[in-house]
Amino acid sequence: MRAVIIDTPGTIRVGSVPDPTPGPEELVIKVGACGICGTDLHIADGEFPPTPYPIIPGHEFAGEVVAVGTRVPEMMGETFTIGTRVAVDPSLFCGHCAFCHVGKGNLCENWNAIGDTVNGAFAEYVAVPAANAYPIPERVSYREAALIEPVSCAVHGIHRLQPSLGDSMLIVGAGTMGLLLLQLALRGGASRVAVLDLNTERLALAKRLGAYQTANNLIDILALEPSGFDCVIDATGVPPAIESALQAVKRGGKFMIFGVAPSEARVALSPFRIYNDEITIVGSMAVLHSYQQAVDLVSRGAIDTSVMLTEAFPLEDFSKALDRVRRGEGLKTQILPNGEL
Template sequence: MIRVAYSGICCSELSGYLGKNSLRKPPMIFGHEFSGTIAAIGSRAEAGGRWHIGQRVTANPLVTCGHCEPCLSGRQQLCLSRQLLSAALPGSNAEYVKLPARFVYAVPDEMTLRQAAMTEPAACAIRAAELAAPKPADTVLILGMVPIGLLVLQAVQQYGVREIIAVDMNEERLAIARALGAKHLICPAAVDTLEEVKRLTGGAGVHAAIDAVGAGLTRKQAVLACRGGGRTVFTGLHEEESVLPINIAIARSLIRH
């Protein structure tokens, strides 16, 4: 049992609150990005000697069985009986949240609890960058400078990428993207996103496009912005269904996640 110190608000939870997300529906308690201190420990976890009351922790909010084929092969995110806090289990937008001890992680002394609450979204961003598999000389497009998009921006740079195009309707978010290392900024309110991508890449398109929004329009733009053999990564969870230019995706040999 963890006493919650900080709990983030995921965009997918905002859409769930508005009735636009099939994974998250009120009156389920939302919240899955959090940190806090241990308030109570079950007998088996206590016997392990790893945890103590008051210890600073964060957690993986995806509770998995540990014995199905995906779990045993290191793909726990595909567990046949997985349950996510805020979707299938009560989340962290509460005074307390509970989950099995094997999904709990100690927070290092040099990290604040506020920083620790960003562990889950940072992990999602790192995974998106991993799927995009950029090379240092690649041009990468990131749609949506929401928190995940800004974290993806930082994760992509760890691959040596410097040609990063950031897209958002909000000028303040674009300013943050610039400060974090985005080389090119696109505001769809001022210019057509795909035309600007075409101009910036000499008509070739980007090597990888990551959609951190999850809207039908941005998913379509991610596919259309890629050059042949590029990679399209979908990480936003806003709209349930989208119409995509599949023939173009097939013709260009795009990798879609």
């Protein structure tokens, strides 16, 4: 089959590799669509420590079952047969470490993920554990279904933040994740959500998705909410943006770090303010008990996917697509390794 292969950081090619075969508890998926995200840039550049090389990347995907492992029917009955349409949770938790034992698999000491540490879906076919596959209804396209993984990250974020009904909210960063968090926040009971970004096209999309106020600077945002917001989410991972976003948290409010900053980055915070204003700071990392919810939100139309899905490229144009993501063009760029399925 054809696949994107990153031989070493910075060396990316589209080449031929043997077709995957399913292990006893696995499925082989013919990939319908696979999204590119910031993690793929880090993997391409050698900045994602868990990744071994060579690797086939791609962790946001959906497709059609074309082979079923020998033990899958006895494990799961008729759930998966040839032709079943599925989206796949890429998380591979060990199940036996201290974190897995308390239900925090996303913090697993032996964390792995399809497309991050084992071969993924920027390929015509990919083998996955059957337990990670979720059937999707006919009405959901593969392009929409490939958005379920980022939605599940945003669902976990909202679970971590636990906003109260009626809260005011500010989201800093109107990329794919910021706009998904915006939709979930409005769905989850925020009375109003403001969005801050430097990109005016993205702010227009935020408006279209229901943001009551958008701006490219904090002063304009705070003009309408002088005492700040009940909940502030950073979806940029950019240290200066994080420092200024903290100023927008209301007394007694919450601040969530959702964007991925470089591991060596540091920000200056006022401990006095966190103490005196009783500010809660939370982090949110990837997917935990949130994939089925994301399947339901996308397949029931609770997420506007049309705004999020911008360009799609064939496998052979992977490098071109990756450069587009690197330049911040479009929103969710996807690869269709088998054309339009």
